[in-house]
Amino acid sequence: MQENASSHGPATKVLIVDDHPIIREGLSHLLLQEQLDVCCAAASAEEALAAMACGPDMAIVDLSLQSDSGLDLIKTLRQHHPNLAILVLSMHDETLFAERALRAGANGYLMKLEATEHIMSAIREVLAGNIYLSVEMHARLARALTVPRSIPAGSVASLSEREFEVLHLIGLGFSTREIAMKLNRSIKTIEAHQANIKEKLDISSGKELMRFAIQCLEQ
Incomplete structure (x- = not known):
């Protein structure tokens, strides 16, 4: 772990990846107050990968980017930059996405x-080489190790990151058109994702898919 400015060493360099300018600016302001060096900010996976040239010690990544999956970006960052500390900062419910983010290579959610x-507690934990999750999520994962799930883990695990995100939004009650707007994709693309999900999960109808998606939210 790099020393920060408070220990008279080089400041820890942080890359912020979020497609909302207000979030990037607000987070940058907070981190600068804590004497962390926001070396770059990116709105997409392509920009984030290019920004790695600035040599950040840490990346703070949103899962929902305009044209990319944050989970796919995390996998790529972990593959090419194994020592990078990665913290996910997301609007998505941690009970659905935290475990998947950790499996992708994140150090905290x-x-x-x-x-x-x-935020600062999470950053310090991740930079120290620890895993950061909420107390509630730690307890949930501990229970998952001992309590059998009613939904086979392998079925949902077979979904791609984008398909998993679509399934989550279906469970929240969003229509195909609304999902397309939220993910900045065409309706035909979302329909194709839904068809793939049904095939992988052996689901025959839209209503059955909706029931399954809601059941996932309740796990």
């Missing part, structure tokens, strides 16, 4: 609703 109060 923080929901944006909790960011103001916990």
Whole structure:
């Protein structure tokens, strides 16, 4: 771990990846107050990978980018930069996405609703080489190791990151058109994702898919 400015060494360099300018600016302001060097900010996976040239010690990544999956970006970053500390900062419910983010290569997961109060604690834990999750999520993962799931883990695990995101939005009640707008994709693309999900999960109808998606939310 790099020393920060408070220990009279070089400041820890942070890359922020979020497609909302207000989030990038607000987070940059907070980190600068904590004497962390925001070396780059990116709105897409392509920009983030290019920004790695600045040599960040840490990346703070949103999962929902305009044209990319944050989970896919995390996998790429972990593959090519194994020593990079990665913290996910997302609007998505951690009970659905935290475990998947950790499997992709993230070191911690923080929901944006909790960011103001916990962001610096999460950053310190991740930079120290630890895993950061909320107390509730730690307990949930511990229970998952001992309590059988009603949904076979392998079925959902077979989905791509984008398909998993679509399944999540279906469970939240969004229509195909609304999902297309949220993910900045065409309706035909979302319909193709839904067809792939049904095939992988052996689901025959849209109603059955909706029931399955809601059941996933309740796990």
